Amino acid sequence: MEQDTNIELRSESVQEILGKMPSWIVRVGSGLVFLVVLILVIGSWFFSYPEIISSKLVLTTENPPAELIARVNGKIIDLKVSDNQLIEAGDLLAVIENPANSQDVFSLRKQLNNQIPQFDGKNEMTPEFVDKNYRLGEVQAPFNAYLKACTDYSRFVDLQYHEKKKASLIQKRSNYRMYYNRQYKQRNILEKELAIVYKEFHRDSLLYTRGVISKANYQQSEKEYLQQSYAFHGSRSTLSSTQIQINEVDQSIIDLDLDEENKRKELLDQILHAYDNLTAQIDIWEQNYLLKSPITGAVSFNRFWSANQNVKQGEKVFTVLPSDSTRIIVRVDLGMNRSGKVQLGQRVNIKLNNYPYMEFGMLEGSIRSISEVPDGDNYSLDVELTNGLITSYGKELKFAQKIEGVAEIITEDQRLLQRIFNPLKALLKEHVVK
Template identity: 40%
Template structure:
């Protein structure tokens, strides 16, 4: 009896437990829908910024210039002291070499004067220029590897000056001109003589005609007639001879004029050859001087202040590729960030986008971050990255309001906020990409 009761109760209990009230189902579905709608609405309304991370270097817009040694050697001459203000092109350090720095600088200075002299060689005033001995050339200069260029210039200059001052072509020209003048005078005299001979021939021809008439009438003896004819022939011969002499004289004048042209042409060719040799030797020496300076002399490329990388002293060893000295620009410039932006995702970066910069020297949790804007983007990628320049409107003041201590070439991480994207788009974009990839 008790077993039947227990069984009946068990079925009732199960009936109660198995039947879910409708209001619970209705409200449960409604609640789930509301929650889903809220999530969907929130994912549409709320936006989350997309960030591209890249390494950044914070520096001046005109950063310090580092001078690097190109050769091994000892520090031969230290021309400046640390923290000294220098001008653009000023020499700072000379590395040991076979040339005397003072002699090379003297030669370089004198070359400016030589350039002036070389220019005057092209003018009619060249006879008044200094001779090689009066000019700068000296055998006492210690020029080392530049000696060959210097000797070549000296030789070519000396030969050219000798050629110009000797003026052989002028002497030849004067001699030929004198001959031409004499032949012209002779030609004039022969022309006068030819006129007289022509008159004499005309008279003799008239006499012959008279004698011929008398001879034909039998009045004139044959012997006398033949003599008259011989005289006429002699006069004609004399007239022709005079004309031949004049023609020969004119030919001589023409030949001498041709010789004159050849002398001028020969002079121009020789003069041109000397000029080319002199010009080439001058250019070679200038090129050698430039190479010598670039190799052994560290010069300031900008105006600024010297900052040695370490304490340098005379005869101290310097290795090639050593960073020897920095030149800090004299005029202060604004602080900027330079980002090496990877190619991947670089198309999202636009001008005026916000940038957060975390400086390695200052942990951002404690000091905060610098804020900036994208100011410029390079058009062409170099080494698989674009160069992005970031301006810092607040300077070196962090978003925590702290003024950070700036030093050149500070490294850090830049976070470029490319655009605000809806949360739902972040969920749907991967799905859209998969669907498009499969279609």
């Protein structure tokens, strides 16, 4: 029993010793913790690393290939080329089934190109330059309108209504002028007769005042004078009336010329308007049913094509690979998120889907240009390859158009300490503003 009590007393002593922490241990421990924190803070200041922004990319050439896409559903009724055939810009590759006869539309286009230089209003426009039996499908209605406009102008020219009426007015004016000249001569005669009668009347007036002649003789002389004066002034009025008629004919000729000019201009405007509508409809027809190459290069079939094979609207039919561009570039679609960190000249690691980077390595490049305005939610970047198609493993990759992959854009280095404090700084400013 005494032994158990001693054990219990010792246990309390031990507990007292253990319950009191020595001061030197506290000082040493605090110092070590402070030292570790200080080392971490200093290390985070000197340690910096970049941020990597990943985006989708497409490998292409500076002059990208042209894709020809079907605008309508239908069968290929005329296949003009074979796979990998060299073609020129503007070459016809295929014709898609449509209500029109393609050769008729081609012939019409050619004749229209030859016809338009004559639209100067001087040459006679006739509708005989076209075949009225054309089968034009969607182009038929504007073609008929153009044909009618040409026919209306041709009838206007053949009828010569204004020319004939003008000739009639000119003849009428000539007759009036002849009549005026005769009246003018009569007026001169009447003027001379009036002068003679006036002298006789003046003489008789003097004789009458002297009582030499009777009043009846005087009145007869006065009557003759008044009659001659009336005839003279009537002649002058007739001359004025004839001159007015001549002026009216002149005005009619001017109005007729103006009406002819306006009518001719109106008909020519109708021809030009109908021509523009017709050529525009032919352009639409060509866009819908013809597949033409916009560039010079080699045509590549996106699948095996043959005549009478159906194509769907929006389906990619051909791809034309340009022959005048060998410079390879990378097109990158950069999303809005973190796009402000991307700058010209930054390094880009390029991983292609066709070539696993762990086996073939990565391509290296640098940002050459950044679009000023986004396309939808993405900016467009052009990346120039630093070593061409030679990877980081020293392997040269085979180029193919439209290879897709991932671009890893290496942004500027940022200190670890800044990355730690930036969120705290933003949070603090947000609460201060509130």
